[in-house]
Amino acid sequence: MSLSVQERAEYVATFRFIQVFLMETLARWVPPTPEMEVKVLFGRHIWDLAQQADALGRRGYELRAPLQFSLRPAESYVEVLEEFARTNTTPQKIHGFYDVILPGLAARYRNYLERTDRLLDEPTVRVVEKILGEFNRMIGESEALRKELSQLRLTDKDWPAGLAKREASEANIVVRRSSAAVA
Amino acid sequence: MAGMKPEETKQVKGMTLRRDPAREACFKVVDSDAELEEWPGMTEISRRQRIHRHMNNETGAIEIAAQCLVDFPEAPWELRMHLARQCWDESRHVAGLYRRLREIGGYKGEFPISCFEWCVTCSLDTLAARLALQNRTFEAGELDLLGQLPAKWREAGDEKTAEVLESILGDEITHVRFANQWLRVLVREDRRLALKIAMAVRFLSAVTAALAPQDGQLSPVGLPYEEPQNRITQVNVADRKQADFTDSEIDEYLRQSGFQPIMTGNAEG
Amino acid sequence: MPKDDEHSVSTAGNLDPALFGPAPARDERFTEKRRWIECANFPNDHPLRIIEFFHRQMNEELNGVENAAQSLADFPDTDWKVRMSIARQCADEARHVEMFRRIFESRGGKLGEYPILNFQYRIIANLGDLLSRLVVQNRSFEAGGIDAVSFAIDEARKRGDQELVDLFEMQQADEITHVRFANEFISETIRKDPRAALRVAKALTLASTAFLEVMGREAIEKVAYLTDEKGRLEAGFGLAEVKAATTQAIKRRASYESH
Ligand SMILES: [Fe+2]
Ligand SMILES: [Fe+2]
Ligand SMILES: [Fe+2]
Ligand SMILES: [Fe+2]
Numbered sequence: 001m002s003l004s005v006q007e008r009a010e011y012v013a014t015f016r017f018i019q020v021f022l023m024e025t026l027a028r029w030v031p032p033t034p035e036m037e038v039k040v041l042f043g044r045h046i047w048d049l050a051q052q053a054d055a056l057g058r059r060g061y062e063l064r065a066p067l068q069f070s071l072r073p074a075e076s077y078v079e080v081l082e083e084f085a086r087t088n089t090t091p092q093k094i095h096g097f098y099d100v101i102l103p104g105l106a107a108r109y110r111n112y113l114e115r116t117d118r119l120l121d122e123p124t125v126r127v128v129e130k131i132l133g134e135f136n137r138m139i140g141e142s143e144a145l146r147k148e149l150s151q152l153r154l155t156d157k158d159w160p161a162g163l164a165k166r167e168a169s170e171a172n173i174v175v176r177r178s179s180a181a182v183a
Numbered sequence: 184m185a186g187m188k189p190e191e192t193k194q195v196k197g198m199t200l201r202r203d204p205a206r207e208a209c210f211k212v213v214d215s216d217a218e219l220e221e222w223p224g225m226t227e228i229s230r231r232q233r234i235h236r237h238m239n240n241e242t243g244a245i246e247i248a249a250q251c252l253v254d255f256p257e258a259p260w261e262l263r264m265h266l267a268r269q270c271w272d273e274s275r276h277v278a279g280l281y282r283r284l285r286e287i288g289g290y291k292g293e294f295p296i297s298c299f300e301w302c303v304t305c306s307l308d309t310l311a312a313r314l315a316l317q318n319r320t321f322e323a324g325e326l327d328l329l330g331q332l333p334a335k336w337r338e339a340g341d342e343k344t345a346e347v348l349e350s351i352l353g354d355e356i357t358h359v360r361f362a363n364q365w366l367r368v369l370v371r372e373d374r375r376l377a378l379k380i381a382m383a384v385r386f387l388s389a390v391t392a393a394l395a396p397q398d399g400q401l402s403p404v405g406l407p408y409e410e411p412q413n414r415i416t417q418v419n420v421a422d423r424k425q426a427d428f429t430d431s432e433i434d435e436y437l438r439q440s441g442f443q444p445i446m447t448g449n450a451e452g
Numbered sequence: 453m454p455k456d457d458e459h460s461v462s463t464a465g466n467l468d469p470a471l472f473g474p475a476p477a478r479d480e481r482f483t484e485k486r487r488w489i490e491c492a493n494f495p496n497d498h499p500l501r502i503i504e505f506f507h508r509q510m511n512e513e514l515n516g517v518e519n520a521a522q523s524l525a526d527f528p529d530t531d532w533k534v535r536m537s538i539a540r541q542c543a544d545e546a547r548h549v550e551m552f553r554r555i556f557e558s559r560g561g562k563l564g565e566y567p568i569l570n571f572q573y574r575i576i577a578n579l580g581d582l583l584s585r586l587v588v589q590n591r592s593f594e595a596g597g598i599d600a601v602s603f604a605i606d607e608a609r610k611r612g613d614q615e616l617v618d619l620f621e622m623q624q625a626d627e628i629t630h631v632r633f634a635n636e637f638i639s640e641t642i643r644k645d646p647r648a649a650l651r652v653a654k655a656l657t658l659a660s661t662a663f664l665e666v667m668g669r670e671a672i673e674k675v676a677y678l679t680d681e682k683g684r685l686e687a688g689f690g691l692a693e694v695k696a697a698t699t700q701a702i703k704r705r706a707s708y709e710s711h
Contacts, residue, residue, distance in 0.1 A: 002618055004617075004618065004621060005621040005622055005624075005625050024253055024256065027252040027270070030245055030246050031204035031250055031301075032204065032205045033205055034207045036206075036242055036277065036291060040242075040274040040277050040278050041274075042249075042270075043245040043249065043270040043271060043273060044271050044274045044275070046252070046270040047268050047270055048271075049267070050263070050264055050267030051264075054260070061629075062629050063625055064625050064628065117618065119547065119550055119551055120547075120551060120619060121622065122547055123544075183682075
């Protein structure tokens with residue numbers, strides 16, 4: 001069975017929460033990250049993430065939620081995000097963000113695309129597909145920088161693997177609400 | 184200033200300022216613009232130093248906008264979108280200047296840098312005050328400066344740098360504009376912010392005065408400092424208008440251009 | 453623009469040329485009728501009633517695309533934000549056409565099987581300014597559509613037709629956005645020029661006269677639903693306007709039930 005309008009609004013609002021959180025995470029990292037090129041990379045992607053959040057926030061309004069409405073995801077997932085936001089070293093920030101968190105979110109977006117009715121919900125599909133394309137570009141840009149500056153590469157392979165495991169541990173991150181809480 | 188934890192601050196000449204943001208080990212970070220190496224004229228070393236300094240100021244601009252996103256999550260979403268967009272613009276400015284710096288033989292850390300604008304702006308505890316200093320004062324000052332610099336670089340035969348500066352100017356107008364527009368809204372909604380802004384401007388004057396070179400002191404390159412009145416940049420009326428300054432604000436600014444402590448540290452960026 | 457009667461249109465009882473413009477083009481699969489009474493109006497309990505409704509609705513959505521597209525073409529000087537909303541509406545209505553076509557065909561319907569009405573386009577595109585068009589199309593027909601869809605969602609749910617519930621819910625969310633941007637445009641226009649309210653009144657009178665000519669009293673009085681107050685509020689109607697619409701609907705229903 002496909003999703004109802006309210007369920008779609010809940011997904012979109014939850015995705016928006018995550019996008020804003022990630023935008024703020026990169027913003028938080030810019031001043032304390034020493035490498036100039038990484039500040040530049042993050043600065044570019046802050047705007048990507050904000051625009052993605054904005055598009056979701058406008059779509060939520062069309063799905064009968066308030067304009068630019070966010071819903072907090074499942075607590076266990078928020079904990080993963082919050083712990084990740086406290087990451088200290090630049091290689092961990094980069095590998096965690098571009099190899100684990102963005103691909104993890106992309107998988108959740110693809111899962112949404114599989115679940116929703118692509119015709120009825122085409123405006124959301126367009127927003128999400130555009131985001132997925134932009135994620136690819138963002139990840140590509142981080143890889144190019146890692147090629148240029150070898151000190152950004154992480155030698156500890158276990159660290160991203162552990163993060164990926166925690167990221168994926170909560171399959172369903174959308175917390176169902178009463179209709180009054182979304183409208 | 185209120186709101187900062189002790190570990191987030193630094194003391195400079197009796198003033199409490201926000202501690203510098205992180206920089207790579209190759210950079211020597213100094214506290215004031217007076218400690219920067221300012222080479223006269225448009226010699227090769229002077230050109231590299233100018234771009235290097237501007238590049239670091241643009242880095243500071245990313246950091247200030249990013250920190251505003253972090254510190255004021257309850258700000259209106261539209262305003263946060265402008266700040267996020269500013270992060271992107273400033274990042275491109277850094278990248279563009281860094282590319283140009285390398286093209287003319289410069290490198291990261293070739294000259295000392297100062298994060299003065301960050302240290303002052305991020306000491307302030309309201310978004311309105313930060314926009315008033317960073318966007319409406321420092322960046323508006325940059326509009327004036329960028330109005331003249333391209334011609335100077337062209338005169339020196341450097342068309343490429345002139346073009347980089349011109350594209351930066353286009354973006355800076357939008358940063359000053361959104362700050363002007365939003366400051367009006369914010370102050371209309373909460374009159375107390377006007378006081379916060381006035382205090383911020385006074386704070387900037389006090390810091391500028393405290394960090395100014397002493398009489399007779401020589402600059403790090405062994406030259407006397409230029410008198411403040413000789414450093415005044417011509418007000419860029421056309422671009423300030425585009426940036427949504429009102430005519431009366433521009434008039435007032437033109438009138439005051441004789442002293443402007445704000446302008447004494449008019450770094451290129 | 454195609455001339456009226458370039459394609460197959462019934463000749464029974466010509467429509468008032470002051471109220472109706474030319475019909476939009478249709479290919480030979482479709483047969484256009486002028487009046488509701490000439491359509492395939494199955495009784496409530498007839499199994500084909502819902503199938504025919506999908507076909508009819510599909511064509512009305514096509515009228516929605518045509519009207520929005522026509523306004524984009526006719527009023528190039530309109531504020532860009534409004535033009536963006538109208539362009540977006542073209543895409544939404546086009547999607548609605550596909551939605552109804554999909555469900556119609558999946559339940560055994562064949563395109564062109566039933567006659568169609570193009571009165572929406574003929575009434576609306578005949579109005580000479582955007583304000584009048586949005587008043588009639590978005591704020592009147594589509595707002596009425598929000599009410600109708602709410603009712604239809606309940607009915608479909610009672611029948612256990614989840615596919616249709618999903619379709620209607622999505623359509624309703626889209627229609628709310630169309631009514632909303634029109635409401636914003638209309639109040640902004642009247643705020644700037646209070647005399648524009650006269651044009652609004654004139655357009656509504658023209659449209660309701662024309663609508664009555666197509667539908668006949670019989671069809672209109674069969675309307676069984678009340679106002680969707682929540683949907684109308686989301687669509688930017690004021691509380692007083694919503695209450696007035698509800699009162700009207702109650703009166704309409706009372707007069708229908710007393711017959
Ligand atoms: Fe800049
Ligand atoms: Fe700027
Ligand atoms: Fe529609
Ligand atoms: Fe519509």
